[in-house]
Amino acid sequence: MNSPCLSIKNMTMAYGNFIIQRDLDFTINRGDIFVIMGASGCGKSTLLMHLIGLHRPMSGDVFYGEESLWQADYKDRQRLLRQTGVLFQSGALLSSMTLAENVALPLTEHTRLGAQRIRQLVSYKLALVGLAGFEDYYPAELSGGMQKRAGLARAMALDPKILFFDEPSAGLDPVSAKLLDDLIRSLRDHLGATIVIVTHELASIFAIGTYSVFLDMETKTMIASGPPKQLLAESRDPKVLRFLTRGASESSNISAIKRQGHEIL
Amino acid sequence: MAVDNRPSNITVNCKAHLLEVDIIGDWLLDSQIPDLDLILAQFGDGTQFKKLVFSTESLGRWDSLLMTELIKLISYSEEKGISVDTKTLPSGIQGLLGLVFAVPERAGVRRQSIHISWLEIVGNSGLRLQSDVNALIVFIGNLTLSVFAFFRGKAHFRWVDLWRNVQDCGPSALPIITLISLLVGLILAFVGSVQLSLFGAQLYIADLVGLGMSREMGGLMTAVIMSGRTGAAYAAQLGTMQVNNEIDALETMGFDPMEFLVLPRVLALIFVMPLLCLYADLMGIIGGALVTVNFFEVSLVEYINRTINAIHMLDLSVGVFKCAVFGVLIALSGCMRGMQCGRSASEVGDATTSAVVTGIVFIVIADSLMTIICNRLGI
Numbered sequence: 001m002n003s004p005c006l007s008i009k010n011m012t013m014a015y016g017n018f019i020i021q022r023d024l025d026f027t028i029n030r031g032d033i034f035v036i037m038g039a040s041g042c043g044k045s046t047l048l049m050h051l052i053g054l055h056r057p058m059s060g061d062v063f064y065g066e067e068s069l070w071q072a073d074y075k076d077r078q079r080l081l082r083q084t085g086v087l088f089q090s091g092a093l094l095s096s097m098t099l100a101e102n103v104a105l106p107l108t109e110h111t112r113l114g115a116q117r118i119r120q121l122v123s124y125k126l127a128l129v130g131l132a133g134f135e136d137y138y139p140a141e142l143s144g145g146m147q148k149r150a151g152l153a154r155a156m157a158l159d160p161k162i163l164f165f166d167e168p169s170a171g172l173d174p175v176s177a178k179l180l181d182d183l184i185r186s187l188r189d190h191l192g193a194t195i196v197i198v199t200h201e202l203a204s205i206f207a208i209g210t211y212s213v214f215l216d217m218e219t220k221t222m223i224a225s226g227p228p229k230q231l232l233a234e235s236r237d238p239k240v241l242r243f244l245t246r247g248a249s250e251s252s253n254i255s256a257i258k259r260q261g262h263e264i265l
Numbered sequence: 266m267a268v269d270n271r272p273s274n275i276t277v278n279c280k281a282h283l284l285e286v287d288i289i290g291d292w293l294l295d296s297q298i299p300d301l302d303l304i305l306a307q308f309g310d311g312t313q314f315k316k317l318v319f320s321t322e323s324l325g326r327w328d329s330l331l332m333t334e335l336i337k338l339i340s341y342s343e344e345k346g347i348s349v350d351t352k353t354l355p356s357g358i359q360g361l362l363g364l365v366f367a368v369p370e371r372a373g374v375r376r377q378s379i380h381i382s383w384l385e386i387v388g389n390s391g392l393r394l395q396s397d398v399n400a401l402i403v404f405i406g407n408l409t410l411s412v413f414a415f416f417r418g419k420a421h422f423r424w425v426d427l428w429r430n431v432q433d434c435g436p437s438a439l440p441i442i443t444l445i446s447l448l449v450g451l452i453l454a455f456v457g458s459v460q461l462s463l464f465g466a467q468l469y470i471a472d473l474v475g476l477g478m479s480r481e482m483g484g485l486m487t488a489v490i491m492s493g494r495t496g497a498a499y500a501a502q503l504g505t506m507q508v509n510n511e512i513d514a515l516e517t518m519g520f521d522p523m524e525f526l527v528l529p530r531v532l533a534l535i536f537v538m539p540l541l542c543l544y545a546d547l548m549g550i551i552g553g554a555l556v557t558v559n560f561f562e563v564s565l566v567e568y569i570n571r572t573i574n575a576i577h578m579l580d581l582s583v584g585v586f587k588c589a590v591f592g593v594l595i596a597l598s599g600c601m602r603g604m605q606c607g608r609s610a611s612e613v614g615d616a617t618t619s620a621v622v623t624g625i626v627f628i629v630i631a632d633s634l635m636t637i638i639c640n641r642l643g644i
């Protein structure tokens with residue numbers, strides 16, 4: 001279970017010369033539900049872009065297992081990325097295609113399944129995210145949360161080994177968010193998927209996260225890593241604690257903060 | 266990964282009221298699987314069964330493929346009133362099945378595909394034409410209102426936007442207008458020379474080019490260029506804003522999109538088009554001069570004198586006025602198609618295309634009308 005699935009080695013990310021985060025160094029193990037935390041704008045989505053090959057790091061590298069993502073040539077990179085599925089923060093459904101076509105797209109492109117079979121798979125994936133029956137709708141005809149879930153179905157289309165979710169539960173009601181947590185856990189437990197997830201949802205961070213990193217905006221690097229519950233219990237960094245307790249830690253008394261934190265749990 | 270897949274199979278045994286489904290082997294997306302429909306078909310209508318149980322001792326690896334088959338099986342059972350016992354399935358499958366059936370399909374969401382006869386298609390396009398015309402009239406009405414608001418100093422828009430639009434459709438369009446107008450002048454000169462030099466009247470090429478450019482071609486070519494350049498850009502800009510809900514956002518902030526977005530664009534074009542038209546006239550005349558002076562033994566001074574004598578103020582004004590009208594039409598069709606744009610990327614493309622098509626159709630119709638009117642009035 002503890003073999004490294006993704007390793008981030010000494011990575012510095014920047015847009016042009018503007019450094020977003022520097023010296024990131026952590027490992028995501030196979031079967032982890034790995035949470036990337038941090039304040040809004042600290043570079044979480046940017047980190048995902050670097051992990052899924054959309055943005056080249058300024059320095060450092062990302063390893064899929066033993067293989068370097070950014071040393072590899074285009075073909076090898078495509079092969080490595082084939083085992084991933086991504087849900088973008090904005091959903092990023094293709095607006096001129098129906099939901100069914102959106103979800104079927106990777107299936108028709110990368111497998112040789114028949115039309116009938118693909119239709120069944122699509123219905124199954126949509127049902128998994130609670131969108132049974134919405135096959136023939138266009139993204140614009142759905143609510144924001146429904147678009148998010150449809151994006152999730154598309155990310156899962158090929159049963160990928162590694163799934164990246166950027167704020168999957170943003171815009172979902174508590175019940176759907178809970179079902180989503182269940183889904184993420186099933187994907188991990190039963191399909192052996194590794195899940196990297198950016199989220200602010202404290203409840204779900206503590207419920208499903210097995211490991212996490214905390215990116216800080218001021219120092220522009222990671223300031224904490226570990227299982228979320230352990231971070232809450234042991235971290236002494238006020239920024240981390242303030243995040244994990246919803247800012248309840250304005251007081252400097254750390255034990256009081258921890259108490260509040262445990263009330264949330 | 267070259268792990269050999271074990272063949273997948275499914276056997277169905279029936280014991281009185283009990284249907285026992287045995288799932289065997291690896292069930293992965295690329296495996297060959299038996300056809301479930303055929304297997305189920307051999308049990309006739311299936312209503313004799315009361316209960317369905319699974320046995321999965323010899324099930325190997327599995328993925329979404331198995332899930333789709335199970336869902337098919339469960340739907341089949343529900344249809345026939347067979348109760349399904351999923352407890353013997355691996356817990357992973359049970360969990361996923363739980364999620365699949367957690368949110369049952371809402372009644373009435375699924376869409377039926379409907380057959381449309383050609384008669385209906387013809388009727389629909391007739392109706393669409395009518396609603397298009399309606400939309401056009403409403404749009405012109407709204408635009409007129411905001412123009413009034415502008416003259417009363419009540420229109421809410423940013424002068425920066427107006428200025429940026431003027432820059433976008435004015436100076437940036439000069440290179441292409443230079444090129445096209447020079448060439449048009451050149452062509453006019455060549456075409457005219459064929460006839461005129463028969464009578465030794467090459468000097469009159471200056472009249473032909475000067476009048477042709479100033480009354481007609483300068484304005485028309487400018488309009489066609491601007492329709493492809495600026496009209497399309499307007500439609501794409503407003504269409505993309507429509508897709509991103511930016512226009513809704515403006516409305517909730519209390520801006521009238523008509524005043525805030527459309528008005529500065531229309532004003533910019535009305536302001537810029539006459540200037541561009543004069544510039545195009547000049548370029549055309551230069552193009553004509555190039556040909557005449559170089560090929561037909563006419564000196565530059567003679568050509569210029571002839572041109573000044575030939576063109577009256579009235580000719581220039583008619584051309585410039587027409588061009589201003591074209592400007593309104595281009596802005597109108599670009600902005601209207603942009604504002605009517607739907608909510609998807611491909612609809613932005615459609616909006617842009619139809620902005621250019623509508624623009625050019627409007628221009629040609631308006632040009633013919635104005636030419637006829639001028640002719641009747643003897644202008």
Ligand SMILES: Nc1ncnc2c1ncn2[C@@H]1O[C@H](COP(=O)(O)OP(=O)(O)OP(=O)(O)O)[C@@H](O)[C@H]1O
Nearest residue numbers: 015018020038039040041042043044045046047089
């Ligand atoms: N394309 C870009 N060009 C330049 N800077 C960018 C670009 N995209 C993002 N940034 C900057 O990078 C920083 C990190 O952005 P990012 O989208 O990764 O934040 P985030 O942590 O995902 O925030 P949120 O939680 O709000 O989604 C921000 O300061 C943003 O201004």
Ligand SMILES: [Mg+2]
Nearest residue numbers: 044045046089
């Ligand atoms: Mg983000």
